[in-house]
Amino acid sequence: xxxxxxxxxxxxxxxxxxxxxxACGGFTAxxxxxxxxxxxxxxxxxxxxxGKPFRIKLLTGASTxxxxxxxxxxxxxxxxxxxxxxxxxLRKCINDDxxxxxxxxxxxYARLLRQVFFGDIDVAIIEVSHYTDDxxxxxxxxxxSAPVFCQSAKHILLEHNAYHERISGFHDLYDVEENxxxxxxxxxxxxxxxxxxxxxxxxILGVVETHLPDGIEAFKPCTSVxxxxxxxxVDFLLREIRRGVLSSASLTMxxxxxxxxxxxxxxxxxxxxxxxxxxxxxxLQDGILELLTQGRIxxxxxxxLTVTDPWLQTIYGRADFYKERLLLRPSxxxxxxxxxxxxxxxxxxxxxxADIFGNVNSTHVAxxxxxxxxxxxxxxxHNAALSVFMLPSTAKDxxxxxxxxxxxxxxxxxxxxxxxxxxxxxxxxxxxSPEQRxxxxxxxxxxxxxQPLLHAYLQRAKSGHIRHDLTAxxxxxxxxxxxxDMRNARL
Amino acid sequence: xxxxxxxxxxxxxxxxxxxxxxACGGFTAxxxxxxxxxxxxxxxxxxxxxGKPFRIKLLTGASTxxxxxxxxxxxxxxxxxxxxxxxxxLRKCINDDxxxxxxxxxxxYARLLRQVFFGDIDVAIIEVSHYTDDxxxxxxxxxxSAPVFCQSAKHILLEHNAYHERISGFHDLYDVEENxxxxxxxxxxxxxxxxxxxxxxxxILGVVETHLPDGIEAFKPCTSVxxxxxxxxVDFLLREIRRGVLSSASLTMxxxxxxxxxxxxxxxxxxxxxxxxxxxxxxLQDGILELLTQGRIxxxxxxxLTVTDPWLQTIYGRADFYKERLLLRPSxxxxxxxxxxxxxxxxxxxxxxADIFGNVNSTHVAxxxxxxxxxxxxxxxHNAALSVFMLPSTAKDxxxxxxxxxxxxxxxxxxxxxxxxxxxxxxxxxxxSPEQRxxxxxxxxxxxxxQPLLHAYLQRAKSGHIRHDLTAxxxxxxxxxxxxDMRNARL
Numbered sequence: 001x002x003x004x005x006x007x008x009x010x011x012x013x014x015x016x017x018x019x020x021x022x023a024c025g026g027f028t029a030x031x032x033x034x035x036x037x038x039x040x041x042x043x044x045x046x047x048x049x050x051g052k053p054f055r056i057k058l059l060t061g062a063s064t065x066x067x068x069x070x071x072x073x074x075x076x077x078x079x080x081x082x083x084x085x086x087x088x089x090l091r092k093c094i095n096d097d098x099x100x101x102x103x104x105x106x107x108x109y110a111r112l113l114r115q116v117f118f119g120d121i122d123v124a125i126i127e128v129s130h131y132t133d134d135x136x137x138x139x140x141x142x143x144x145s146a147p148v149f150c151q152s153a154k155h156i157l158l159e160h161n162a163y164h165e166r167i168s169g170f171h172d173l174y175d176v177e178e179n180x181x182x183x184x185x186x187x188x189x190x191x192x193x194x195x196x197x198x199x200x201x202x203x204i205l206g207v208v209e210t211h212l213p214d215g216i217e218a219f220k221p222c223t224s225v226x227x228x229x230x231x232x233x234v235d236f237l238l239r240e241i242r243r244g245v246l247s248s249a250s251l252t253m254x255x256x257x258x259x260x261x262x263x264x265x266x267x268x269x270x271x272x273x274x275x276x277x278x279x280x281x282x283x284l285q286d287g288i289l290e291l292l293t294q295g296r297i298x299x300x301x302x303x304x305l306t307v308t309d310p311w312l313q314t315i316y317g318r319a320d321f322y323k324e325r326l327l328l329r330p331s332x333x334x335x336x337x338x339x340x341x342x343x344x345x346x347x348x349x350x351x352x353x354a355d356i357f358g359n360v361n362s363t364h365v366a367x368x369x370x371x372x373x374x375x376x377x378x379x380x381x382h383n384a385a386l387s388v389f390m391l392p393s394t395a396k397d398x399x400x401x402x403x404x405x406x407x408x409x410x411x412x413x414x415x416x417x418x419x420x421x422x423x424x425x426x427x428x429x430x431x432x433s434p435e436q437r438x439x440x441x442x443x444x445x446x447x448x449x450x451q452p453l454l455h456a457y458l459q460r461a462k463s464g465h466i467r468h469d470l471t472a473x474x475x476x477x478x479x480x481x482x483x484x485d486m487r488n489a490r491l
Numbered sequence: 492x493x494x495x496x497x498x499x500x501x502x503x504x505x506x507x508x509x510x511x512x513x514a515c516g517g518f519t520a521x522x523x524x525x526x527x528x529x530x531x532x533x534x535x536x537x538x539x540x541x542g543k544p545f546r547i548k549l550l551t552g553a554s555t556x557x558x559x560x561x562x563x564x565x566x567x568x569x570x571x572x573x574x575x576x577x578x579x580x581l582r583k584c585i586n587d588d589x590x591x592x593x594x595x596x597x598x599x600y601a602r603l604l605r606q607v608f609f610g611d612i613d614v615a616i617i618e619v620s621h622y623t624d625d626x627x628x629x630x631x632x633x634x635x636s637a638p639v640f641c642q643s644a645k646h647i648l649l650e651h652n653a654y655h656e657r658i659s660g661f662h663d664l665y666d667v668e669e670n671x672x673x674x675x676x677x678x679x680x681x682x683x684x685x686x687x688x689x690x691x692x693x694x695i696l697g698v699v700e701t702h703l704p705d706g707i708e709a710f711k712p713c714t715s716v717x718x719x720x721x722x723x724x725v726d727f728l729l730r731e732i733r734r735g736v737l738s739s740a741s742l743t744m745x746x747x748x749x750x751x752x753x754x755x756x757x758x759x760x761x762x763x764x765x766x767x768x769x770x771x772x773x774x775l776q777d778g779i780l781e782l783l784t785q786g787r788i789x790x791x792x793x794x795x796l797t798v799t800d801p802w803l804q805t806i807y808g809r810a811d812f813y814k815e816r817l818l819l820r821p822s823x824x825x826x827x828x829x830x831x832x833x834x835x836x837x838x839x840x841x842x843x844x845a846d847i848f849g850n851v852n853s854t855h856v857a858x859x860x861x862x863x864x865x866x867x868x869x870x871x872x873h874n875a876a877l878s879v880f881m882l883p884s885t886a887k888d889x890x891x892x893x894x895x896x897x898x899x900x901x902x903x904x905x906x907x908x909x910x911x912x913x914x915x916x917x918x919x920x921x922x923x924s925p926e927q928r929x930x931x932x933x934x935x936x937x938x939x940x941x942q943p944l945l946h947a948y949l950q951r952a953k954s955g956h957i958r959h960d961l962t963a964x965x966x967x968x969x970x971x972x973x974x975x976d977m978r979n980a981r982l
Contacts, residue, residue, distance in 0.1 A: 082922075095955050100924035105906050111876065115736050117922045180833060182673030245606050337828035337874055342671060359901065367964075368955030374906060382873055383828055385602065408961060410850065410901040415596050415865060431573075431608045433591035464586050464859030470899060470968045473858075474961040481962075 003133035007206040009039035021057045021119050023149040025126040027304035029065035031142025033125040033159045034212045038067045044077035055079035061144020083109045084373035095369045103373035107335040110148045124153035129164045135201035140164040142304035143330045150199045158207045166316040171195050172327045188278050189299045213309050219259040225392045228423035230263035251277040254347040254380045262287040282376050303331040335376045340383035347384035351391045355407040356438040358414030358429045360389050367408030374411050381416040393422035393447040399485040403446040405457040406473035420445050434466040456491040494624035498697040500530035512548045512610050514640040516617040518795035520556035522633025524616040524650045525703045529558040535568035546570035552635020574600045575864035586860045594864035598826040601639045615644035620655040626692035631655040633795035634821045641690045649698045657807040662686050663818045679769050680790045704800050710750040716883045719914035721754035742768040745838040745871045753778040773867050794822040826867045831874035838875035840868050842882045846898040847929040849905030849920045851880050858899030865902050872907040884913035884938040890976040894937040896948040897964035911936050925957040947982040
C-alpha cells in the first residue's frame with residue numbers, strides 16, 4: 001500500500017489552478033508526462049466553453065510530446081512557456097502573440113530556476129518508472145530538468161509508467177546546485193551521480209498509473225542534399241584527424257537531432273578510416289543506437305533516449321549490454337560549459353540560415369517567426385573544440401537562400417561558428433578575417449543562383465573591417481516578401 | 492655571464508624576416524615589449540623607403556602599447572593581427588582593409604594557437620623581470636598569452652626590464668594544455684600554478700636590456716552620464732543581494748575597463764550597505780587597487796596590472812601586502828568558461844549599442860568599423876551568473892541612439908544579456924519574452940528623444956515571436972547617413 005494516493009489524471013488536473021506555474025519532466029517526447037497534461041487540456045477546454053479563464057505557465061525540459069505542447073497549446077491553455085519548443089501548434093500560438101515564450105540556453109535554465117526567476121513552481125509533473133514511499137524516484141527515458149523541477153516545486157505529481165520499468169540503472173544524476181566545485185567528470189563514462197532522485201515525500205500529492213510508450217516517430221528518409229552535407233562533413237573530419245586537430249583515438253562528438261544528423265551518422269558508420277568515437281549531447285536518437293550496437297560508437301551520453309519503440313524494446317531486452325554503453329544525465333550536465341570544454345568535442349548542429357560573415361540563425365524564420373528555441377546550440381558551439389553548422393543552401397525550391405548578407409536573426413555569432421556546411425561544400429572560417437570569411441562562404445556554401453547576388457552585395461558594401469551596406473543588408477528578405485523569390489533581390 | 496647574447500633592439504629587429512608570425516607578450520600596455528617592436532617599425536619604414544616589402548603577422552595578448560600596435564601600425568608593417576586591439580592607428584589600417592584582423596573570444600584563442608591555426612609562431616617577444624640560463628622566466632605586469640606563445644614559438648626574444656624587478660611572486664601560471672582534467676580552482680585566491688614560466692632555453696635567441704615603465708595613462712574624469720549609470724548599477728546589485736540572488740558574503744565581480752568601470756567602482760566603494768567583494772577579470776585598473784588598498788575589495792585576479800605608475804610604485808613599495816591580495820593569471824584561465832561558471836560572478840561590461848530585444852554590439856560602429864575586438868565580453872557574459880551591459884543612451888550629442896531596433900552588429904545575443912543599463916535607467920531582461928524585453932528597454936534605457944521612434948518601430952513591425960520589419964530595421968542608420976541625425980528616422 002503506497003503512501004501516496006492513487007488518482008486518475010482527471011482528478012489530478014483539478015489540483016492545478018488557473019495561473020499555476022507547472023513544470024513537466026522529460027526531454028523531447030521521451031520521459032514526458034502523458035496523461036495529466038491531456039486531462040489538463042480537456043479541463044481548460046471545458047472551462048473556456050463555460051467562459052472561464054484557464055491558462056498555466058509551463059516549464060519543460062526541452063521539446064515535449066503532443067500531450068504537453070500540442071494539446072495544451074491547441075486548448076489555448078498556455079500563457080507562458082520556457083525554454084525550448086518545437087511543436088507546430090504551440091509555435092503558432094507563440095507567433096500569434098498568444099503565448100509569452102522565453103527561449104534560453106539550456107545551460108542557464110537551471111540557474112534561473114534556482115534563482116526562482118520564473119516564480120515558485122506550483123507543481124512538477126514527473127514520469128517515473130519506480131518510486132518509494134520515502135521519495136526515491138527512478139526517472140524514465142529522459143532526465144532533462146526533472147531534478148531541479150523536483151527541488152524547486154512546491155508539489156509533485158507522479159505518472160508511474162510501468163512501460164519503462166526496465167529503464168532503471170541508465171541514469172547518472174549529478175547535482176550542480178553549487179557551482180563552487182569542479183564537476184568531477186573526466187571521462188564520458190564516469191559515473192558521477194546517483195541512479196535515482198531523492199525528493200521530499202511530503203511534496204508528492206499523488207500518483208497516476210500509466211502504461212504507455214513515448215511514441216517517438218522515425219525520421220523521414222534523408223534527401224540527396226542531406227547526403228551531400230554528410231559527405232562534406234565526414235571528409236572534413238577525416239582531414240582534421242589526419243592533421244592532428246581532432247584525435248581519432250578519443251573523438252567525442254555532439255550531434256544535433258533530425259535526419260541531417262542521421263545522414264552524418266550513416267556516413268561515419270560507412271567510413272572505415274574513422275575509428276570508433278563517443279557521443280555526448282542532448283538527444284540519443286536511433287542512428288546513434290545503431291552505431292552503438294555495432295560497436296562503432298563506444299559510449300553515448302545524452303539527456304534523453306529519444307528512440308523509436310523497436311529500438312527501445314531492443315535496449316530493454318539487452319539492458320546489461322546497453323547500461324555499459326550509455327548514460328542519461330541532467331541537461332544541466334550535458335550542456336554544462338565546463339563539461340563540454342573538458343570533453344574537447346566536435347559539435348555538429350543544424351541551422352536555419354547563415355550570413356556570409358559566419359553568423360548563424362538557428363531559430364527565427366525571417367527574423368520574426370520562431371521555429372524552436374536555441375536549446376543547446378550556443379552551449380555546444382561556444383564551448384566545443386570544433387563547432388560545425390549544417391544546412392541546405394536553399395529552401396522553398398531555391399526561392400530562399402540560406403546564405404544571406406546579414407542574418408535576419410542571430411543566435412550564434414561568427415566567433416562561435418568554426419565551419420559552415422551546405423550541400424554545395426564546406427567553409428572553414430577559423431582564423432579568417434571577415435572579408436576572407438565572406439568569400440569562403442559565398443564560394444563554398446552558397447547556391448550558384450545566389451553567388452552573383454552575394455558578390456554584388458559585397459561590392460556595394462562600404463569598406464570597413466566588416467563590409468556592409470545596411471540599406472541593402474536585408475534586400476533578400478525584401479525581394480522574397482514582394483516577389484516570393486529572393487533571386488529577385490536588386491543589388 | 493648569461494648564456495644568451497645581449498643584443499640591442501636594432502640588432503634583434505634584423506632577426507625578424509618579412510612575413511614572420513610574431514607574438515608579443517603582455518596584456519594591454521602592461522607587460523608589452525617596449526623596444527624591439529619600435530626597432531622593428533623603424534626597420535619596416537627604412538625597407539619601405541627603399542621600396543622593399545616588410546610586413547609581419549602579429550599576435551598579442553590583447554590590446555598593446557604604442558610601440559606595438561601604434562608604431563607597427565603607422566609603419567604599415569602589420570599584414571595580419573589577432574585577437575584584440577584598441578589602438579587608433581591600427582584600427583584605421585583595419586578599417587581601411589589594409590590589415591586582416593581576426594577577432595576572437597580570448598578563451599578560444601589559446602586553443603587556436605595550440606592547433607597551430609595561425610601557422611607556426613616564428614618568434615615570441617616576451618618582457619621579463621628575471622630569467623635564468625636554463626629558461627626560467629619571470630613575467631612582468633601581465634600574463635596574457637605569454638605562456639602559450641613561449642610553448643608554440645620556434646624562437647624567443649626577451650626584453651629584460653629591470654624596472655619591474657619587484658613584480659616576481661605576483662603570478663600564478665596554470666597550464667591548460669589538456670582540457671581533460673578540471674581546473675583545480677575553488678576559491679579565487681587558490682594558487683594553482685607556478686610563479687615562473689619554464690621554456691626551452693635553446694629557443695631563446697637573445698636578451699635586450701630595458702628599464703621602462705608601462706606608461707599607463709589615467710582615465711579621463713567620469714561624466715554625469717557615467718555617474719548615473721553607476722548609480723543604477725549599484726542600486727540593482729543591492730536589490731539582487733537583498734533578494735538573495737547575489738551573495739553579499741561571497742560576491743565576485745568581473746568589471747570591464749575604462750572610466751565607466753571607475754565610476755561603478757567609486758559608487759560601490761561609497762555604498763556602506765555593500766559588503767566587501769572580490770574581483771576576477773582581465774584587467775586590474777587603478778580603481779580596483781584603490782578599493783583593494785582600502786580593504787573593500789578582498790582579493791583581485793586579473794591577467795594584467797594595468798595601473799598608472801604611482802600605483803605601480805605603491806604596489807612595489809608594499810609588495811608583501813599586495814601579494815596576499817592579488818594574482819596575475821593567463822587569460823586562458825581568467826576567461827575560462829569553467830572558471831567563470833565556478834566563481835558564480837556578476838559580469839559588468841561596456842557596450843557600443845543594444846537593440847530593444849536585448850542583443851548587444853560591443854565592437855563595430857554602424858556594423859562596419861571595428862573599434863576593438865570582442866575580447867572576453869562573451870566569455871564572461873555567457874558564463875557569468877549575472878551579465879550586465881552598460882552604455883550611454885546616446886552618442887554624438889544625441890544624434891545617435893545607442894538603443895536601436897536591430898543592432899548593426901551582434902556580439903552578444905539576447906540570451907547572454909541579462910541586464911542593460913543606461914543613464915536613463917536599467918532594464919532587467921531575465922525571464923522576459925521578446926515583446927516584454929522591447930518595452931522594458933524602450934521605457935527604461937532609451938533616451939526620451941528616441942522612445943516614440945522605437946515604439947513606432949514596434950507598431951509597424953510584423954507580429955511574430957519577435958516583432959520586426961526588416962525593411963525598417965536599419966532606418967536609424969539610414970537617417971544618420973543621410974541627415975547626420977538618427978532622430979530623423981521615418982517610422
